[in-house]
Structure formats: C-alpha cells, structure tokens
Amino acid sequence: MRFCNQWQSHISTVWDQTLSSKMTKLASTGRGLSETSSRMWEWRGWNGLLAVLTSTPLKTCGISLGLEADLGRNLFGQHIASEVIVNAVTGFMNNDNPKKPLVLSFHGTAGTGKTLASQLIVKNIYKKGMDSRFVHFFNSVINFPHASQVETYKSQLQLWIRGNVTNCAHSMFIFDEMDKMHPGIIDSIKPFMDYQYKLDGVSYQKAIFIFLSNAGGKIITQTTLVSWKAGKKREELKLEDVETALSSSVFNYRKSDSYVVDFFIPFLPLERQHIVQCIMVEMVAMGLQSEHNKACEMADKIVIYIPDDERRISVSGCKRIASRLKNFM
Template identity: 60%
Template sequence: MKAVQIYLWLHIILTASVPVNTFNPFGKMFDGVKNLWQKIYNPDESCDSKWISFNETGLQVDLESKLFGQHIASRVILKAVNGFMSNDNPKKPLVLSLHGRTGTGKNFVSNLIAENIYKEGMDSSFVHVFTAELHFQHKRKFEIYKAQLQQWIKGNVTNCARSMFIFDEMDKMHPGLIDSIKPYLDYYHKLDGVSYRKAIFIFISNAEGDIITQTALDFWNEGRAREEIELKDLETLLSVSAFNNNSGLQHSRLITKHLVNFFIPFLPLEDRHVVQCVLAEMKARRLQPDQNVADQVARDLVYFPKSERVFSVRGCKTIQSKLDIYI
C-alpha cells in the first residue's frame, strides 16, 4: 500500500473513531495522525539524547548566516536557548514571545531552534504547533479549548519533558485562552507528578509591529544605525502593549506574573536584508547566487514610507515566489 494511502486511511479511522468531546485541539486529530504516522515511519524516535541534543554551534551559525537584520533577536535567542538547554535543572520552562511585522523571521527562527534541538527538527513528534485561526477558531468553544489545551500539553510533556510548543498568531487568539496553561509555565517543581520545567514555549505575534517599526524609524531619522537599537529600548514597550491590546496576551497573568522570559522584537527589514534573503534562497536551491538578480528582486518589492522606501512591507515573506520570476 502506498504511503499516502496509509496516511489517508489513518486519518479517516482516527477522525471517525474519536468522540466529539475527546480532546482534539486540531479539530480532526491532525496531530494524533501526525504522531502515529511518525511512529510508523520513524518508530525509533524517542525522548533521549539520540534524538534530542542541543547544537549550540549549529544554532549560532544558522542565526548568523540565515537570519538577516535581526541583531537583537539573534543575540537574545542564542543566549536564552543555550542557557536553558545547558541547565539540567531549570526553575521553569523557557517562554519566548516573538513580536514584529510579517516576513521578519519569527516563524523561521522558531524552525531554527527546533532544528538545532531535535534530530527531526519541525517534523519531530515532540514539536507542536498551534495557530489561532486553525486550532482555536470558534469563540463559543472557548472553555472546551482551554480544557483541551491543558490536556494536550500535560499529555505531551508527560511523554517527553523536552517538548516544544509553538503558538502562532497570538494576536488573533482569544484573550484568556493562553492563561489556561499558566500553571505549566510557572515555578512549580511538579504538577500532578509532571514537571514542565524542561519544556519550551514560543509565542509568535504580528502585533506590536507598529511600535517596533516606529522605534526603527526614529533611529533612522536620527541618523543612527539600527544595530544601536537594544532590547531595553523595546522590551517594556512590547510587554505593556501586549498586555493592553486585544490579543492572546491581553490582561494575561503570564505577563503580570513575569513568566515570559523575553519579549523579543523583530525589526522591519531594509533593502539590504531583502537582498541577503534572495541570495540565501538561491543558495538553498543550489543555484549560483547572482547579485544582479537579488538586487532586482529587492527593488521590485513594496517599501514604506513610500517617499523614502526604508523598510520592506512584507519583509522576506514573498521572496520564494518572487524569485521564480527571475530565474
């Protein structure tokens, strides 16, 4: 039987056999299928050093060579992840909140973290991704989502203490939902016999992008290099804005109880960073990097403010499709 037929068969069986009230944050047991699928085609993956081993050098090289224009994020993430993964007895889970405009590298850097911790990277059964518009669509199911989310995290951390949970589109999540997992992010040794201290939680949000952009514009207007912007210039602004705005962290106890380790800004990208993205994409496709092509792709993107064309509206988000036109 072909692989795709097996996958579809598993999907149908699991979807049809799960009761309506059974925990299922994906609506159709997608992660259940994913995990079972991985056990069939990767039956040996287990929660041990063979499959989970942090590569500090690999993460550093990836951040330096693949993430462009994000000196704050690169520095903070490397130190935060390295410090956490090298600690055999952390006091609490690592919680990172990534903020910035679309296309600036927030999801990308989450992938880099996973790839340098888990042998299977983002395909690991110990990495779990939630998106607000897909997994938490209906406001009327708010209480169900809360209970399901708690069960999902408890079950997976019980299975592997070094689990990673990525919550995308935090700016579209119902306020209060993420607080349902607050106990798991706190300084508890164990809860019901389960320790959550070695887990990693990453929140990704496009909100607060205007605050970050304004700060970058202020530095640009003053003739100061963007590399002069420091975490302290933005972190408090980000946490206050996230707390007050209508998003998943609005009035969140994760903020008032200081359970988010870092609020990390992703700066808007300039033309030179877009060029770097294009050259990196060409290299990834095993093409000969062409500076002229990279310059052309970058020139054809939309920038703001319109008169100065300082920052790319979509960052590097559309680079892959744009590059197809020129090669």
Template identity: 60%
Template sequence: MRRRAALSLPPSLLLLLCSASSAAIEPISTSIAVGMAAALTGFLASYQNIIYYFHECCRPEWIAFNRTGLQEDLSTRLFGQHLASHIIAKAVSGFMNNANPKKPLVLSLHGWTGTGKNFASALIAESIYKEGMDSQFVHVFTAELHFPHAGQMDAYKTQLQQWIKGNVSSCDRSMFIFDEMDKMHPGLIDSIKPYLDYYDKVDGVSYRKAIFIFLSNAGGESIVQTTLDFWKAGRSREEIELKDVETSLALSVFNNKRSGLWHTSLIDKNLVDFFVPFLPLEYKHVVQCAMAAMSAQGLEPDAAVADKVAADLLYFPKAERVFSVKGCKTIDSKWEYYV
C-alpha cells in the same frame, strides 16, 4: 534535513525500547511482558543502540543542544535581526545548559510579517532536535486552525491543557510553538499558566524543561516606530538595544485586545522570560533573503535577480523606500519569476 531510513521492527518493540526514558506505554499482561523480554534479551544485548538510532526517542541520541550551531545560524541565516539573534542565543543557551531550570523557557517573538519569527523558531528546533521541526517533540499550534471558534473556548482550554500535559509526560524536553498569537482568543493562553510558572510539578508532571514560543505581529507598530526613530536620527539599526524597545513592546502587547496576550496573567506575573523584537527589514536584507532562497534550491545565487526581486516590493516611508512592508514574506514565491 535528510531523514534516516526506517528500521523494520514491530511498533511495540520500538515503543517498549523508547519508553525506558520517555513515553509511558500501555499496560500489558505479565505473561506477554515476560515472553517479550526473554525473546529480546539476546537482541538487546548487542543491538539496543541501533533502535535508538533509527527511531526518534526522548533521549540524548535525538535531543542534544548545539549551541555553536544555533549561534552560527542566527548570525548567518537570520538577516537583519541582530537584537533578536542575540537574545535568542543567550536565552536558549542559558536554558538548555541548565540541568535544573526553575521554570520552562517562555519566549514571545514580535514583529511585522516576514521579519523572521517563524524562521527563528525553526532554527531553535534544529539546534535541539535532530529532526528539527519534524520532531515528534515539537508541537505547533495555529490560532485559526486549532482554535477557530470563539464559542468553544472552554473546550479549547481543556484540550490544550490535556495536549500539553500528555506530550510533556512523554518527553520533558518538548517544545510548543503558538503561531498567530494576535489571532488567538483572549484568555486562552492563560489556561496553561500553571505549566509556565515556578512549580516543581503540576499534577505530578514537571514542565520545567519544556520550551514555549509565542509568535505575534502584535507590538510590531512600537518596534517599527523605534526603528524609524533611530533611522531619522541618523543612527544605525545595530545600535538598537533591548532596553530601547522592551518596555513599550510589553505594554503594547498587554494592552492590545488582539495580541493573544491581552491582560494575560503571563505578563502580569512575569512568566514571559523575553519579549523578542524583530525589526522591519531593509532593502539589503530582502536581497539577502532572495539570494538565500536561490541557494536553498541548489542554484548559484544571482545578485542581479535578487536585486530585481527586492526592487519590486513595497517599502516605507514611501519616498525613501527604507523598510520592506512585508519583509521577506513573499520571496520564496517571487524569485523564480525573475530568473
């Protein structure tokens, strides 16, 4: 996404202008405030919208849901995931079009590596924020980076609560993505349960318009098994419905000590709105990923190159080579080798 050129204005002015609808500003003296107001009156009368254009704020100029764009991206750019695409499109559209949601939207995305969980999260961000994943209102937490030490759990819980509260206080339309949930320490996510529940406000802050997305490899085995069962029965993967995987997926995640959601009250209290299964990718989907990778580099997609890339990956069952072991995980780093 092309970034807008920065407008050369004092940071204090930008913060003051944006704070009318989003972030709170630090206290300033009355005399300074009056002086600034007098000096800016003429400028703001004619050019206030210019500021909103050049500096990201928690306003409709920067946060506006594109339902059609999300649906199109999910159907044309997220390969082999008819079920996840349908669930995400319905869940996000319903939530964003609700002016007064009862709780935050909580999605838990599950599947083996390389199946598109991170990419789907990016598509959601792009459909809501003009800056997409680069938006200051999109926050990504990675287990091994942000919460590496099991002995510091109490500190992590406090920091996580403060971080989420501070960001939602600044913008109620904040998005929080928790990657590598299967590496998250059990119990950590329970510390933010009050923010995901059906409360109007928690300590004076409303979290009902925020979005929380959990990404995890946990539960992938049950998803793979269901997909294999359909394949062995001669049924198309497109016939798989949410009811075929949802219950076993939720139980698998809840009972997996390495899921990050092990015995968590989020599941026990039904605070996760949707468990979204990402199916293992087939050979043809890997080819599509390679073609898309070439196109993203501004090159004419070459089907022969894409086929070579796909052919060299590992698949299972071993004899039939139906499903890719790593999905499209390594495609971006491999396709140039075959050019």
C-alpha cells in the same frame, strides 16, 4: 556542556546499579527487555542496554555554536533577536534544574523571520528537527478558529500539553499568531509556564514555549525609524530600547499576563539590503544562479517600502518573496 556531562554521569550511574542485579538474569534467560511503544525504541542484550541509556531525542552537544551559526547564516537583520535567542536557549538547555519552563515571545511585523527563528531553534535542539514528535506547532487561527468552542479547545490543549510533557520533559510548544488567540485559551496554558515544581504530578520545568506574534510590530517599526532618523546605525538598537513597550503587547495586550514570559524578543523590520539577501537565498533554493545585481533589481520591483520618500523599510519583509520571485522570473 553540562547537559552532555549529565548524560555521561547518568549512563555510568545506571550501568553500575543495574549491572549486577539485572544483567545476570538477562544473560541467563537470553532475553532482553522491551520498552513501551511510546518510547519508540527497543534494546536487546548487553549492547542494547548502552543504547537505551544513551537514547535521547535531543542534540546534547554543540547547541550554542550550531544555533549561533544557523542564525547568522539564515536570519537577516536581527542582531537583537539572534543574541537573545542564543543566550536564552543555551542557558536553559545547560541548566540541569531550571526553575520554570523557558518562555520566549517573538514580536515583529510579517516576514521578519519569527517562524524561521523558531525552526532553527528546533533544528539545533532535536535530532529530527521539526519532524520530532516532541515538537508541537499550533496556529491560533487554524487550530482554534471558533470562539464558541473555546472550552473544548482549552481542555484538549491542556490534555495535549500534559500528556506530551509526561512523555518527554523537554517537549516544545510553538504557538503562531498569538495575538489572535482567544484570551480564554491563553488562560488555560498559563499555569504550565509558571514557577511550579509540579502541576498535578507533572513537572513542566524543562519544557519550552515559543509564541509568535505580530503584536508590537508597529512599536518596533516606529522605534527603528526614529533611531535611523536620529543618525544611529541599526546595530546600535538594543533590547531595552523596545522591550518595555513589547511587554504590554503580548497575550492580546494584557500586561498582567506578561510575567510568565522570560524574554520578549523584537524582530526588526527589514531593510532593502536584507531583502536582497533573502532573494539571493531563494534564488539558490530554486536552482537559479545567485546574482547580486539581479537580486537588487528584484528587490526594487517586487517589494514595497516605507516611508514613500525614503523607501527604507520593507512592508512585508521577506514574506512571499518565493512566490513573487517565481512570477518575476
């Protein structure tokens, strides 16, 4: 990957430039240099220099294969989302000089895997996964609950994004329940996602923004049902079948704002077979024996499906499967 090569080249270049001018002085004094506490690491002496030059919070190799494998194992029934996510994320991370931040907008009804997909992206980019201090998660309802305080939220959020991107160019910001976010707050973060070399002296071109939204869920469900009734296989659905409709559903349905989003990614409603997969995974997580027949029985009893006469699509996806499974057991 070019990102790996970039770091190898960077190490070699910096080593050559600093070896004669700095290391002689350090050796004579017997002291190393301490980085600021915000960098969260220190180095001492010759071995320490190499550690500093190679330090990065990112997983710099194997992102594509790891992400594709994780999505394949854990994200059920989402062939469109999985393909777009792998291509978008790996393409962005392999680009040494992106023109703008990567902005992904995940759409679908509850329980279809939007949050899980964002977590898998994080896992494959950052060494510490969701525990990385360079990953920032916001819930629109919890973090920005009061319309009367929108101006305060705007200024605080702008400062937070600016400060963290200044500290780490590859910072990631995830916003959940985006369809419930106040338009004023959305306006305040749009400049960070646009095509700008720098904004107030800070470059945001290597940052990643991910939005999770239920907006467009009805459109996706309708498209899926129409395709199924037409006799098509689920896997025949393509991104272009729903992307146009989705682009008008983001950012509180304001189409004029959609230009900052690179990919509108649909999460299809889950079918019974996918619910069975979710239940089996949850059974293993609970320390239970994973039995397919038992999972099928549970899928029929603890999940509501539509249409009523066909019972094709789960109303709530895999959401709350864990709690319902405990009650069932």
